[in-house]
Amino acid sequence: MQFLRVQRASSRSDIFPKLVAMQKAVNARNFAIFRVSGAGMPNKRKMVCELDNWGVGAGEYSNALIQIYGEVLIHHIDVSVLPLAWGRAGHANAATLEDCYGLVLKLDEGDLPFAGIAFPVRLGAVGNGYVVFSGDKLTLSPDSVLESHVRSCHIMMDLLALDERRTVPAETLSEREIACLQLAGDGQISEEIAERLGLSVHTVNAYLGSATIKLDSVNRIQAIAKAIRLGYIH
Template structure:
């Protein structure tokens, strides 16, 4: 998959790329975005950190690719439109959102000021990014057996527990009873073959299920 991402980078004419997974249930922006493939340097990583929140906001309402300007701006602009490639406005990069339902969400960013942003090519690239992300997430899912797939509530409870919240606080946050929260945490521990919630949290973090 790294070879596939590198090939896309070369075809697009990008200086670097990064493929990220988005954890919806993490408590902070820093925890929500996990880099899974990358060829970027320190300057590109800094640029990614400045537009991370804008990327998440964009993905809430659109699956269209987006572009963002250079260092003078700290926000992504989207949805991506073909006019950006011919208007003369400087473009620092292009991003491709990916939403795969229960498999997870993510995005790929390609950095560069001389990108080939032809409309048809952008559509093809987005399709390829979906394929790469699907393969990456499938590998993660295969690392745990089918009976270990956690549902949204179990992941939410695990994430909040990982953030240091007690069962009572989790129950208040999610409008659940303490008994229900403890049940979700117990189910999660069983599915992860963990002896307690602390071990379940550690395994879930290692598997990239929570931040």
């Protein structure tokens, strides 16, 4: 399988300008990232704000969003990856939402002081959440919705990778382990990797096995996915 080359963030400060660029693309005033915590415990799951630029009163905005739409967002991410949007009386973005019919689900108007759109991202037990953009006059189109959703996925992958970097073993991957993982991620089997690198099949499997252990993964596929998130391979 082939993967797109994506420059992973090395810190949360690298994520901020990406979000600002996305914010401008949909004519939003602010952004926020929420994660769904408590995976595997339906009665204990909740929305947690990870990052935002709402400024003064940010906590109030986050709490209001969670109070009004929290349960809907938590349920929605289990059943659909369509973005959710809502309007505000007098400043609704209904006109642009009509252009995105089929790509966006419209929520009932709540009592929030802003309109908004939430892009759901599902990355596994600890990677689920939403990238939210808010403002009085969001400008949405099918292209901007699709592009923003893809970028939202990359943003959440960056956050997950940054979290994992704090918990991975101190022992880093060797150049040979990285090379074998990269070729395996490109869809090559052990025999093809061995021929490409001039190694024996046994040695290739040994490198892949040691990399899997270092990445605290249960199999080669999981190791490849984790190596991508951590920026070892692309």
